[in-house]
Amino acid sequence: MSSAAPGAAELEAAHRSGRLEWPVERLTAKALDIRRDIVTLLSKSQTGHSGGPLSCADFGTALFFHELNIDPANPRWPERDYWHFSIGHVTPVIYSLMAERGYFPLRDLMKFRTFEGHAQGHPSAHDTPGIEVSAGSLGQGLSVCNGVAMGARIDHHPRRIYCVMGDGEQQEGQIWEAAMFAAHYRLDHLCGIIDYNHKQIDGDVEDIMGVKPLADKWRSFNWNVIECDGHDIPGILRSFAAARAHGGRPSVIIADTVMGRGVSYMADDYRWHGKPPKPDQAETALQELGTSYAEWSARLLAH
Amino acid sequence: MSSAAPGAAELEAAHRSGRLEWPVERLTAKALDIRRDIVTLLSKSQTGHSGGPLSCADFGTALFFHELNIDPANPRWPERDYWHFSIGHVTPVIYSLMAERGYFPLRDLMKFRTFEGHAQGHPSAHDTPGIEVSAGSLGQGLSVCNGVAMGARIDHHPRRIYCVMGDGEQQEGQIWEAAMFAAHYRLDHLCGIIDYNHKQIDGDVEDIMGVKPLADKWRSFNWNVIECDGHDIPGILRSFAAARAHGGRPSVIIADTVMGRGVSYMADDYRWHGKPPKPDQAETALQELGTSYAEWSARLLAH
Amino acid sequence: MTATITLPEKVEMKKTREGFGRALVALGEQDPRIVVLVGDLSESTMVHFFAEKFPERFIQVGVAEQNMCGIAAGLAAMGKIPFFSTYGAFASCRAADQIRVTVAYTNLNVKIAGAHGGISVGPDGATHQAMEEISIIRSIPNMSMIVPCDYWETYKATLAAAKHVGPVYIRFGREDVPVVTGEHTPFAFGRGEVFAEGRDLTLIACGVMVYEALRARETLATLGISARVVDLHTVKPIDRELIARSARETGAIVTAEEHQVNGGLGGAVAEVVVQQSPVPMELVAVQDRFGQSGKPAELMDAFGLRAKDIVVAAQKVMERKRARG
Amino acid sequence: MTATITLPEKVEMKKTREGFGRALVALGEQDPRIVVLVGDLSESTMVHFFAEKFPERFIQVGVAEQNMCGIAAGLAAMGKIPFFSTYGAFASCRAADQIRVTVAYTNLNVKIAGAHGGISVGPDGATHQAMEEISIIRSIPNMSMIVPCDYWETYKATLAAAKHVGPVYIRFGREDVPVVTGEHTPFAFGRGEVFAEGRDLTLIACGVMVYEALRARETLATLGISARVVDLHTVKPIDRELIARSARETGAIVTAEEHQVNGGLGGAVAEVVVQQSPVPMELVAVQDRFGQSGKPAELMDAFGLRAKDIVVAAQKVMERKRARG
Numbered sequence A, B: 001m002s003s004a005a006p007g008a009a010e011l012e013a014a015h016r017s018g019r020l021e022w023p024v025e026r027l028t029a030k031a032l033d034i035r036r037d038i039v040t041l042l043s044k045s046q047t048g049h050s051g052g053p054l055s056c057a058d059f060g061t062a063l064f065f066h067e068l069n070i071d072p073a074n075p076r077w078p079e080r081d082y083w084h085f086s087i088g089h090v091t092p093v094i095y096s097l098m099a100e101r102g103y104f105p106l107r108d109l110m111k112f113r114t115f116e117g118h119a120q121g122h123p124s125a126h127d128t129p130g131i132e133v134s135a136g137s138l139g140q141g142l143s144v145c146n147g148v149a150m151g152a153r154i155d156h157h158p159r160r161i162y163c164v165m166g167d168g169e170q171q172e173g174q175i176w177e178a179a180m181f182a183a184h185y186r187l188d189h190l191c192g193i194i195d196y197n198h199k200q201i202d203g204d205v206e207d208i209m210g211v212k213p214l215a216d217k218w219r220s221f222n223w224n225v226i227e228c229d230g231h232d233i234p235g236i237l238r239s240f241a242a243a244r245a246h247g248g249r250p251s252v253i254i255a256d257t258v259m260g261r262g263v264s265y266m267a268d269d270y271r272w273h274g275k276p277p278k279p280d281q282a283e284t285a286l287q288e289l290g291t292s293y294a295e296w297s298a299r300l301l302a303h
Numbered sequence C, D: 001m002t003a004t005i006t007l008p009e010k011v012e013m014k015k016t017r018e019g020f021g022r023a024l025v026a027l028g029e030q031d032p033r034i035v036v037l038v039g040d041l042s043e044s045t046m047v048h049f050f051a052e053k054f055p056e057r058f059i060q061v062g063v064a065e066q067n068m069c070g071i072a073a074g075l076a077a078m079g080k081i082p083f084f085s086t087y088g089a090f091a092s093c094r095a096a097d098q099i100r101v102t103v104a105y106t107n108l109n110v111k112i113a114g115a116h117g118g119i120s121v122g123p124d125g126a127t128h129q130a131m132e133e134i135s136i137i138r139s140i141p142n143m144s145m146i147v148p149c150d151y152w153e154t155y156k157a158t159l160a161a162a163k164h165v166g167p168v169y170i171r172f173g174r175e176d177v178p179v180v181t182g183e184h185t186p187f188a189f190g191r192g193e194v195f196a197e198g199r200d201l202t203l204i205a206c207g208v209m210v211y212e213a214l215r216a217r218e219t220l221a222t223l224g225i226s227a228r229v230v231d232l233h234t235v236k237p238i239d240r241e242l243i244a245r246s247a248r249e250t251g252a253i254v255t256a257e258e259h260q261v262n263g264g265l266g267g268a269v270a271e272v273v274v275q276q277s278p279v280p281m282e283l284v285a286v287q288d289r290f291g292q293s294g295k296p297a298e299l300m301d302a303f304g305l306r307a308k309d310i311v312v313a314a315q316k317v318m319e320r321k322r323a324r325g
């Protein structure tokens, strides 16, 4: 609960440019905030995706508050690392991470998917500062990251590039075109992260269109494959470090996660892929997360 | 040279419905005819692809004159196996195989790519009897074969399905979508054949966009992988038999071949991917293949 | 065969996509050749009704629209009547090359169901609001395309698509929309329907804009303008005869579509009009811009796709008609 | 700024795609932000000139058009000016979804080069004869599109595309085609050029059909018909003013394009005409059918894309104009 009202120091820190390299405890606390944000904004909007955003919360927090070299106050800071969510539908976690990190006020989250807000249903470069390339059609993001990585190479720029993908998304052929390309050009400054939550819209990934053995697939496409528990922050940090240390090949972190993680009734249930909790369900969820809608929405609206 | 003028018995046999199961020697002789056809028709048309058709000639012959259960006189024979070249640009070998097997007169080959003929630059179901689905845009054929295989399953039909792909074509993401699907649905009546000639339009496949390790890729997509020398007819026949015998998973035969195989100055040279030999070059090639343009074109025009 | 449609004050609301989903079940019962494919969107496209009844003829393809289109082609080549379904944005764009080469060039009996057409998709935003399908699909030879206006017309369009031999694209929407037609309202593939007679101009609409056109007609009547309303559900092949006749008889046309203005229904009608009987036209459509998040109603307002926008366009076209004498 | 073009009896023949390839080299020299991508078609699209000179800014993607489009987007996001090149069929169809969502919705500075547009591609046949690009591309918001008429215009269009900030699609052909313009003929992105004045009707063409229109004008002159010829190289944004003025001043329009009739140049012009100044139009184009193998000249004849076909259309439109009084 201590994190419910962020102090000036925290906000200042969050908005700092560069890599934050927060310690595990702070990351753990922030990941909890992210989950509270997600449930709160979805309860407000009554439209949007719950499951994927919650499975991305831990590695997303590690990415934004430890790994990435960015300047939220200056989204186009030339020194920045590039991050991209190829799974555009997880905007609740993307916007929450962005707002908590300082790209825009937390209160903007409460206008998610509305006509007035900038927080579009899927990430829109046209609307949201910090979103560099729009997304929403699955399978396209790794190609974009390939382009960013090639651009960095041409410019002899030390930028690192991070691309978050889904496991259902692995069914899109464009992913494998992009995988082949990145390995061919030895883009070792590129790091993929797969939200391996084992679910997609219509059910279990292995029932819908099995992607197993996923690590073997990426290995056979000549990537450095790192597997980890996508909810274990120390393991995630080790994975990022391993990716960073690996030369000559792009790395992919296969983050084993649970869809809907953090909300008991959503966990591991594909039916929560694309719907928001009803207000009463959200209240239950927020209680589980140690807060309430009243408290958390007040926090969001205050910043 | 004995095969230059096909006897009535040979033609009759060639046109027979069912699997021909020709012995190795006859297949070897027929593959030579196919190469002669290819060079002759390209010399006549002065437009079209040389390299890929020549690398496909041996396994193509084994497919059409040994393996396939078809009735060229009745292309829609309900009992037929289904064959499809996803690499639509290798029409010289496709049409030669079709004509030699009896789908249409050999003389039609001499109208390849002309306004009058049915033999379009890329396979056209609208124009050529026996072509069931048009092709020419790479990467689409295995999906079509998936559909044919699912249709056979719904109908409880014992049809087998064969799909010829290119190695450059492996760069198309749709191939991997289709690969994932076929394994997911355990389409063991589906057999892919990859013309692994190591070349594509702009150069060596490994230079343009490496596909290695190709067998590992297919294995990681849960296919039964069979590797063979694509110019060794006994080995090809064993591979077809192995594919046929394998239950529970689709099989892919990775046929190691040489682009332009059979014509010394074309062999292993990517610059022959998409152009025809000039008449004098064709004459040299046909001499190497034990005939001449005059002789072979006369054979084609006579049937 | 003309159905005169008068709207009650309060009309029933129903999803077009449900008409699609229910019709598939009816088709599945009648014809064993019907096979349904989906790309991980069973409930959104409402093919789950079919999946429950005919699991052995239902194929889940996962998130792989290109492959799905090719599979449908292979099934059609084997004599099946496959319907493949996903959001319209992905059906028309992600599979465009597969539709062009494998399906249309071969002229295979593949049916394509594009759900979530139009700005009325709402909060999902621009990527999911398909508004280019008419332009894309009607440019491809051998393709037919139907944009039904409500639940019942989608139901009938689905049956008609199955009956027509050749590739057909059906576009429908996400939200509850006014039910304008009834179970027995005439519907003929390839033919527009005159839903209301009029002398001064013709409103030609497809999809949900048919309802808006009918409402616009009521307002126009109060302004002393008599508007014919044509439901042009089949945008390809287009009913040239009806368009030409309407141009001749009424002398002015307003088209209305929940689609980009370039190359859509308005463009298709304009092509006929200039070749047959040039008259002033106004095009009510999305003005070459991407959609955004919002409530469906908000967006229909903001993007100028309401009866009132049709009324304004009608007044403008009437002025132009008068100015020509 | 009007260039009056009179054709010599025998015109020089040159490939439009070479104009593209040469312009890329000039651009590469001027601007370090230029990056060129290709999908295993370096010589066909003539980007090999650039590749030889600027290997470090040349990216071979292999046979993967979707990925290529996304890579171009990423490069553009990093401030590069990427041109990606493949056959028009694959540029416009295989990458349609990537163009729509990643490139156009983001409004990235990506340039798309579609080679082998039109029936004149010849022996390769239907799959390789791209004839739907105008309809597809112009329906997508934020996209611009240029269809240059000859070597020089393609050269200039390529420079103009690089200069314009935003996504641009350039369509060009395979074969040697008549060189109609010169190095110094005016060219302005977004503006049509009047290549020859006329009173009785306007021929509006793009691509190789500009040459055919100029030839048609000569024949029409011998028949006592005075035709204006407009080179409408930029099909989006379209020069509404010039089209409206031509409609007003000449009272009849014939469009000519090496493209499907549905939603192409003819449709784009028709949309303007009905909204601004309805006059009779005839559309010379491919009549909604796939191409086939043959010699380019044979196909241009067979598909009705010749000066003589424009003459017939012009006579028809003149009759319709007269009939209206």
Ligand SMILES: Cc1ncc(C[n+]2csc(CCOP(=O)(O)OP(=O)(O)O)c2C)c(N)n1
Pocket (backbone or CB within 6 Å): A051, A052, A053, A087, A089, A136, A137, A138, A139, A165, A166, A167, A168, A169, A170, A197, A199, A200, A201, A259, A273, C039, C040, C041, C063, C065, C090, C094
């Ligand atoms: C090209 C494309 N096809 C279909 C969709 C619709 N869609 C959105 S999310 C999704 C499921 C993706 O599964 P996964 O990557 O596992 O994400 P998760 O369900 O775990 O959030 C689908 C099919 C889309 N957005 N883009």
Ligand SMILES: Cc1ncc(C[n+]2csc(CCOP(=O)(O)OP(=O)(O)O)c2C)c(N)n1
Pocket (backbone or CB within 6 Å): B051, B052, B053, B087, B089, B136, B137, B138, B139, B165, B166, B167, B168, B169, B170, B197, B199, B200, B201, B259, B273, D039, D040, D041, D063, D090, D094
């Ligand atoms: C979608 C698509 N992109 C590009 C092409 C142009 N193209 C035709 S053949 C070819 C090379 C294919 O390489 P491979 O499969 O190895 O065939 P091979 O050169 O060995 O005959 C390319 C790029 C095409 N036909 N389709």
Ligand SMILES: [Mg+2]
Pocket (backbone or CB within 6 Å): A166, A167, A168, A195, A196, A197, A198, A199, A200
């Ligand atoms: Mg998932």
Ligand SMILES: [Mg+2]
Pocket (backbone or CB within 6 Å): B166, B167, B168, B195, B196, B197, B198, B199, B200
């Ligand atoms: Mg090859």
